[in-house]
Amino acid sequence: MAGKRARLRAGKGTRLRAARLGPRDVLHVGSAGLRSRPVRIVLSALGIAIGIATMVAVVGISASSQAQLLRQLDALGTNLLVAEAGESLFSGEEVKLPKDAPGMVGRIEGVEEVGATGDLPVTVRRSEKIPEEETGGIGVRAATEDLLKVLRGGVAAGTWLNDANGRYPAVVLGDVAAERLGINRPGQQVWIDDRYFTVLGILDPLPLAPDIERSALVGWEGAQRLLGFDGHPTAVYERSTDASVRSVQKLLAPTIDPQNPQNVSVGDPSAALKAKAATEGAFSSLLLGLGGIALLVGGVGVANTMIISVLERRHEIGLRRSLGATRGQIRIQFVTESLMLSGLGGLAGVALGGAATAVYAYTGGLPWVVPLWAVGGGFAATLLIGTVAGLYPAVRASLLSPTLALQAA
Template sequence: MKNEPVPARLGAGDVLRVGFSGLRARPARVVLSALGIAIGIATMVAVIGISSSGKEDLLRRLDRLGTNLLTAKPGDTLFGSKAELPGTAPEMVRRIGPVTAVGATGAVDATVRRTDRIPEEVTHGIAVQAATIELLGTLEVETARGRWLHAGTARYPGVVLGSEAAERLGLDRVGGQVWIGGPSGGRWFTVLGVLRPAELAPEIDRSALVGWDAAGRYLGFDGHPTTIYERSTDASVGDVRNVLARTVNPEHPEEVEVSRPSDALEARAAADGAFTGLLLGLGAVALLVGGVGVANTMVISVLERRREIGLRRSLGATRGQVRLQFLAESLLLSAFGGAAGVVLGAAVTAGFALWKGWPPVVPGWALGGALAATLAIGTAAGLYPAMRAARLPPTTALAAV
């Protein structure tokens, strides 16, 4: 018994060499099987990366735009009709201690057109609004061309166009004229400037903005604001929000709707997260299909290599060593696919983010999770073929060929 041979143990290097040799013998099949894993991993990494890049861009936009902008608009009365904000509301809001800036717009019953020859019904979805001089600073929007209203131009027939309004009117320069008309008649207004997009107030993008006094003098504006924009210190947003309705309309605060525009961006981020979950599910399905492909490849490999298995067993290889050999091949096959998928997913993320103007972000946990999923799939896919190979008796395996 003392001279009984003891099976040699396979070291880590031996296992890798044996596993690589098994894969090198069937390169085409290995590539096709690894492709399924790569597609699944690339899908999951790209989905997480694109979602993370979009969220990072959104967070940067929120940091730039600020979350301290509140708006107050008229709601509905008890009788179901539209309420009306007092004309003194903007001035009342300025008296709130933490408030740093206040601007307002008021809807004007008028339309803006390139010429007076165009029918009034053709509005192109552009609203005419009266605007206070402080509006631009409150929204922190810049002019793309020309100038904003000031104390002099706000009293005369001048207009500043939102970004979409200028595009719909086909105006790419300042100094031209547009026809603004309403029930009391109309007249030509000189285009003073064109604004950049107002991300927190998209309604401004689709508006033609005239001075508060000019709107009353030339267009019959009644002086009642329809939207009040205010900014306060970040720490006091909640307190200002609690008192804003009562300040805007002390007699009927229930008829005032107060909102924070940045909430819409945060809600969109949550919706994007839900959509990301759906895409991750699709990526998981692709990964599962890839795992099935690996398992199928390994089962076929066992059937084709019965003579090799029998020969190794006859030369002294234990069942555990045979099992370890085929499990190593499965793990290596999955690892190749997983590595290719990680690289492909990161490349897709970077390309898409750069195309959208986002900062490319691929979370480290996504890469770690992808590699862990790859190893899990490789283990699950190779376990049955490895056990089947280990159970083959040497004589049966050699006689089968």
């Protein structure tokens, strides 16, 4: 009896403590609101999903396009240089490169391949009945046999110029020139100057030589014999070793024209692709901003859904509080519910963004690339939005008086 009284006296100062919620309990109570209102949850998560999908798709499409450009650069190489005739600094007249310019360039240390073209003052047309003024932006050029090898180009149909066919009225068309002339297969004829030339081949696209894509190419010897070509090249293309590109670039102009190197223009055809690859995605910032706005709107929708949920579930909150749930546990419940709601929208958005990127890449013939940082960053943003959106409703729910909540119910 004395021991029982002692235990009662000791228990008077003991304060009851609420049971702690384990991770499983937190997930259970946090998902209760999601399970009870599925339609509202789907609509609320849709705003988050649209924002994340937009952001992931924009980054993915940009990364896929950049990967394609880098793949092109790897295939085409960055060791191609072109030397072209410019204008005289004093007279303003067009400068002619020496006839032996390709041979001179080929003797520069580090140069591996050399090709050349020469502009011809004639036009190419589908037939002699088409007015001479309607050129379609197509130029006629004499071309050396090594030109296609230097450009790392290919023949889509037919064959390239060689010793045997390059001396006769035969022509190879760039892909753009063939399209504009309405030529779709070798063996057809086009009118150049005052006679018909037989089309030997049609080239594949040449990203590093857009001028060649818009040209009708005649053999070097055939151009001299049939079209009055004087043998002076207009442009000299060369491939050098990767290690010697910069040194060759400095030597090209002095080698071709030692007395007036300023009359020779030296360019890097791959520079445009390099710049495009470096700036790819620069114009996607607007779309990223729109995706961010959609994400914020989705966050507002989540907050609104949580506030309504608190108002509708006052009886539940009051009952839990009267049974011993602490304010902290109530806050954890509603923040968890908000996080789960946003997380569902984030997962759906990542999936939709990845699918949109895949469709774009497949239809455009691009590699499918979705950076991991975009996926991780997008999902982290949804969790942040969910936390922020659920804080106010969670605090509001925890401050509800159990008595008043039960009475209101």
